[in-house]
Amino acid sequence: MAENRSQPVGILIVDDEEIILRLGARVLAREGFDIAATSDTQEALSFLTEDPERFRMAILDVVMPNESGIELAEKLRNVRPDLLVLFSSGYSPDGELERLVDGVSTEFISKPFTGDDIAEKVKGMLAG
Numbered sequence: 001m002a003e004n005r006s007q008p009v010g011i012l013i014v015d016d017e018e019i020i021l022r023l024g025a026r027v028l029a030r031e032g033f034d035i036a037a038t039s040d041t042q043e044a045l046s047f048l049t050e051d052p053e054r055f056r057m058a059i060l061d062v063v064m065p066n067e068s069g070i071e072l073a074e075k076l077r078n079v080r081p082d083l084l085v086l087f088s089s090g091y092s093p094d095g096e097l098e099r100l101v102d103g104v105s106t107e108f109i110s111k112p113f114t115g116d117d118i119a120e121k122v123k124g125m126l127a128g
Helices: 018-030 041-050 069-081 117-128
Strands: 008-015 034-038 055-061 085-088 104-108
Touching: 008 018, 008 041, 018 034, 018 117, 034 041, 034 104, 041 069, 041 104, 055 069, 055 117, 069 085, 069 104, 085 117
Parallel strands: 008 034, 008 055, 055 085, 085 104
Antiparallel strands: none
């Protein structure tokens, strides 16, 4: 899927912790990314479904109240198979993350993380 280089790279952030949403959105917007942030997994799916070309990456909390980040990643990748996914959690990742890595970049960042941590991880994933 070709990217339009004149547009900023779109990143979807989904987390049930407001502080993580604000930190991620603020830091990554400052880095020049186009950010959509929500704590609602259905809203996240709607963002991507309405404009799949907008988003190159999703940052998803693994543990959320209604639906896990892993379940959401599967739905998002049904819409955009090449979507890069960065999972975040205060818990250690388990084998379930590995099964999602099917030729598309999936990585993990532990909470708590700093703004520099998330910016560095995102840039590294996008650089490929």
